[in-house]
Amino acid sequence: MNTENTLRHDWSKEELLAIYNKPLLNLIYEAATIHRNWHKADEIQISTLLSVKTGGCPEDCSYCGQAARYHTDIKVQALLPTETVLAHAQKAKDNGSSRFCMAAAWREVRDNKDFDRIIDMVKGVNNLGLEVCCTLGMLTESQAIRLQEAGLYAYNHNLDTSEDYYDEIISTRKFDNRINTINHVRKAGITVCSGGIIGLGETNEDRISMLRTLANMEKHPESVPINALARVKGTPLEDNPKVDIWEMVRMIATARIAMPASMVRLSAGRIEMTEVEQAWCFMAGANSIFTGERETLLVTPNPGVSEDMQMLQNLGLKPMVNHKETATCSSH
Template identity: 80%
Template sequence: MNTRIELRNNWSKEEVEEVYNLPLLELIYKAATVHREWHNPEEIQISTLLSIKTGGCPEDCSYCGQAARYHTDIKVQALLSTEKVIEHAQKAKESGSSRFCMAAAWREVRNNRDFDRVIDMVKGVNEIGMEVCCTLGMLTEEQAMRLQEAGLYAYNHNLDTSEQYYEEIISTRTFDNRINTINNVRKAGITVCSGGIIGLGETHTDRISMLLTLATMPEHPESVPINALARVEGTPLENNAKVDTWEMIRMIAVARIIMPSSMIRLSAGRIEMTDFEQGWCFMAGANSIFTGERETLLVTPNPGVCEDMQMFTTLGLKPMKKENKTTEMSSCEDK
């Protein structure tokens, strides 16, 4: 008899509040149960993120070291060559990643030679057999169609926080701008990657509201990243307190329960977590991570591939395969 929890898009604020406020161990138990009904708990999707264009962004996102108006240690880097990006993607595949995400510090996509080059990058990464994801800022429906035709699998566009708190964090665009881009991605037939950040100074009500927005979309995002604020020196939020890991676990567990079919990604903040803490996140329903060598062009560092493989061995986890194809892992002993 199949008792799997129903996939719903009609959650009420009161229902999500009730889930969010459960005693923590009870919440984790419920989330772990849902996770096992919908996913293989032994598998973790490994994604690699590459910053293909870094810094110089005109936005004023209070958490972001890539905003041109803040004085940070992040160096501006022009758009990488297509060949360099494909080289990074091939290395990521050999290290066990099944998804390759390309990030550009743009406010919005413009129809120019840089976008033409991104289209070539998408085609190239798709040809080596990886799921291709991009995060490039705001996107029109026509631009989304171009990306889809090039083979883009997913588009990341986080809500960041609740609609009510959004203007406290960003003033150069609106929450509705975020929603419009996600809608344009959906119309083009690209899967959606959208989540948020905790530790911005938001309330528990804001966290509940953000999750409610995601869970009441006509289709849940296929990937939901849960990020802890990376406190970047030189940004307005540099002195915010470190996010407590139990708060991350609570967010992951609630997201798992109300969006059971989605991949819940343990994202920014993982570098500050022990294997023990990450294990609790996986128990609560996280089944996706970003990984990569520390020296790769990541603006927010992640643990290295070898560290993650050792953690997987300890926890009895394994990288998720793409379309049931065997992923050949490079040896950490050679690095």
């Protein structure tokens, strides 16, 4: 395995754009080679994502069916009982997941009873021996510390798109708010999960700019989700064209080359991909997927667990062993 000092944090936009635009098969070959130097090529991390509080969000993210201002079919659901969440986590673990992610449709975390309950959920999932991840919106430094003390392993906060294009997609907060939250998470000693979405109407330059922001962070995000826009009826982007699979593959390959040690997650949009298309994504360096019964970040349909396990078997891949199971987990 390679070491930290071979990682770069000084990519130029031109360099990354040149990688993204390489002849496709050359690009995939390069990314696959780097992937094999840094990771076990036959292992895929299985993560399960549960929406613990759904809909009714005051933000206006153009892609999201959970924004209160859009009329979508997504039903508003208050914060789930802790027992329900832990039962889902246990089921996810039984199905081969090593990471359990809890998503709440909030603009930001508030210091109230709901946050206290999230802390209890984090402790409970951690005690099951799963890597526990949350995505709860913006966080303060002290809230990040509370989550870390409860045993939170990772925090997801996607950049979504480039700094230049950000205002076209969201007006209720700024790109800098995203960066501040990531910095708070990093400072608290929690691993960072941050990526973006393609298919929002952005240019290739925007995509590269977003990857460059991530790749030039002092420490690369440990996990980089690459999402294809899940077009939700009732949102401003419902009529955007489906993302071309080769654009997805180029994004994954470029992320893999720029951030070789990170987990690159094939995230939203997988439901619209064939098994063959997903195989190209794995070849290009994706080594993590979200699975579960209809439990993705935007509460959009997701392939079922049995389908995914069959796909991995067909491709000669296997679920990554949970490192928390093999190491003695320090109690929090």
